Amino acid sequence: QVQLVQSGAEVKKPGASVKVSCKASGYTFTSYDINWVRQATGQGLEWMGWMNPNSGNTGYAQKFQGRVTMTRNTSISTAYMELSSLRSEDTAVYYCARGTGDYEGGGWFDPWGQGTLVTVSS
């Protein structure tokens, strides 16, 4: 079955970077975008950006421009999201989700990974 499995929880200090992985299985990794969405405790969903695993093209939310980098390793069907200059407000669960659209960057999200808790604390 189509599945996205994310890396485990992380604890980081302010100013550091975090890199979260998302391993895809059950489908051709390069045929669908990977999106990243985060959710602070008790808050709503916040879209961060998308990446086309085939071309490597990306699209980021303006809020995260300059701080986020989305990459991939096609040989192991894994996408990565790196967020730098972490601050306490970045404490959240980070999800990857497959984009299912007929154009780059478009479509709905299905399925989702299980989520990775990133805690930023001194």
Added chain:
Amino acid sequence: DIQMTQSPSSLSASVGDRVTITCRASQSISSYLNWYQQKPGKAPKLLIYAASSLQSGVPSRFSGSGSGTDFTLTISSLQPEDFATYYCQQSYSTLHTFGQGTKLEIK
């Protein structure tokens, strides 16, 4: 960016009730509107895509409608497992945005 506004933010209802949640876009997004359900501690789950298409495996009591700027998610007869938070998402722009969510609680 396209802003998505859901109403209400929270809603109390009983098992068997018919419930409607509204999502409004700040500009026309055609039918590029998707709905998700999220239960506590779990990842969101796709319910409806392209405004009115039911995702495979989702019960038929869920339905979506609308186009342009105004959209609705309807649950025809609430079941105990439907109490959750619901989000709309626009995919008209490749800079996706979500509504703030509607928490559906048991009355």
